[in-house]
Amino acid sequence: MFIRPCEGRITSRFSPLRKNPVTGEWKAHKGVDFGNDGSPLIIASEKGTVKRAEVIDGYGNAVILTHIVNGNRYETLYAHLKTITVKPGQTVSQGQQIGVKGNTGNSTGVHLHFELHIPNYAPGQPNAVNPLHYIVDPEVAELQKMFVMIGYQLNVDGIEGPVTEAVIKSFQQSNNLQTDGIVGANTLAALNNAVELKKEELRMAESQLTVGQEALRQEAMRLKITNGNDPLKSVNQFYAWAVAVPIAQKVEELEKRLAELEKKMQ
Numbered sequence: 001m002f003i004r005p006c007e008g009r010i011t012s013r014f015s016p017l018r019k020n021p022v023t024g025e026w027k028a029h030k031g032v033d034f035g036n037d038g039s040p041l042i043i044a045s046e047k048g049t050v051k052r053a054e055v056i057d058g059y060g061n062a063v064i065l066t067h068i069v070n071g072n073r074y075e076t077l078y079a080h081l082k083t084i085t086v087k088p089g090q091t092v093s094q095g096q097q098i099g100v101k102g103n104t105g106n107s108t109g110v111h112l113h114f115e116l117h118i119p120n121y122a123p124g125q126p127n128a129v130n131p132l133h134y135i136v137d138p139e140v141a142e143l144q145k146m147f148v149m150i151g152y153q154l155n156v157d158g159i160e161g162p163v164t165e166a167v168i169k170s171f172q173q174s175n176n177l178q179t180d181g182i183v184g185a186n187t188l189a190a191l192n193n194a195v196e197l198k199k200e201e202l203r204m205a206e207s208q209l210t211v212g213q214e215a216l217r218q219e220a221m222r223l224k225i226t227n228g229n230d231p232l233k234s235v236n237q238f239y240a241w242a243v244a245v246p247i248a249q250k251v252e253e254l255e256k257r258l259a260e261l262e263k264k265m266q
Contacts, residue, residue: 001069002045002135003094005078006101006112007038013182014130030128031077031115040101042112044092045076045135051121053084053098059113060105063098064121073119076131080107132160140164143183143191147171150194 012033048067056062059079063086067074082102086092103110115121116131132140141158148156152167165181172179175190183191 002076002116002131003043004034004135004137005045005076005114006034006040006042008034008101008111009037011035011111014128014132028125030125031079031113032131034101034112034114036101036110040082040110041097042078042081042099042101044094044096044098045114045116045131046074047094048076048092050086050088050090050092050098051075053086053088055104058106060107061099061102062105065092065098066120074134075117075119075121077113077115077117077121079113079115080104080111082110133162135159146191146195150191150198 010032012029014032015029042063044065046065046067046069048065050063051066052062052064054062056064056079059077061081061084062077062079063081063084065076065078067076078099080102081099081104083100084098085100086098092098101110101112107113114131115125116129116134117125117127118129120127136158137160138158140160141156144154144156144158144164147154147164147167152171154163154167168183168187169179169181171177171191171194172181172187175187175194177187177190178184
């Protein structure tokens with residue numbers, strides 16, 4: 001339904017508890033912050049009507065839009081703007097510019113603070129929901145494709161909803177990462193490595209391997225995942241790695257098991 005209100009990486013997410021960078025107080029963060037990289041233009045996340053376009057307390061220059069989607073009412077809030085380019089009562093289309101990123105109100109740098117409320121905004125933000133559960137984001141879609149490639153089950157819809165968050169946490173837990181559901185630098189690096197491993201596995205699977213070769217390949221891939229985090233480029237490199245002796249022992253064990261299996265099959 002909704003789209004990203006601006007360019008820029010996500011610098012702070014919807015959270016039940018976050019240290020306020022201005023006051024130092026620990027409290028809920030009822031929106032998503034987009035950084036100053038990319039275009040500074042802010043657009044309407046969905047078509048609607050401008051409810052407010054003015055200074056609103058700690059939000060600084062802010063815009064609130066009212067939306068009716070499939071008969072349901074929503075309101076989006078865009079805060080800390082440098083410039084507001086719409087007026088109350090004005091109808092805006094999805095993707096129409098409504099302002100420019102700024103540093104007004106309680107802010108420590110140029111960014112956009114974006115909130116989504118059902119059915120409407122109220123002081124204290126009692127109706128706030130996680131915007132990322134409603135925004136279709138191409139970056140999220142790319143992450144979802146990566147998770148699907150390495151074996152997770154989820155829809156590639158570009159929405160960072162509860163299912164996607166659960167997949168992220170599961171991946172983090174299995175890779176001994178901080179289990180916070182956020183794809184930060186460490187999680188992204190681990191995900192990229194997992195995708196490369198999967199690609200290598202698929203490339204190897206395309207080759208015409210004997211039963212023994214396939215068994216050895218699978219064992220190498222298993223060891224490659226569990227023995228370290230080095231993004232090795234191929235199974236052959238892994239064979240030549242510092243753990244060559246343990247692998248040789250595994251190969252010998254596998255060959256014995258395969259020989260036994262072949263005897264039973266005869």
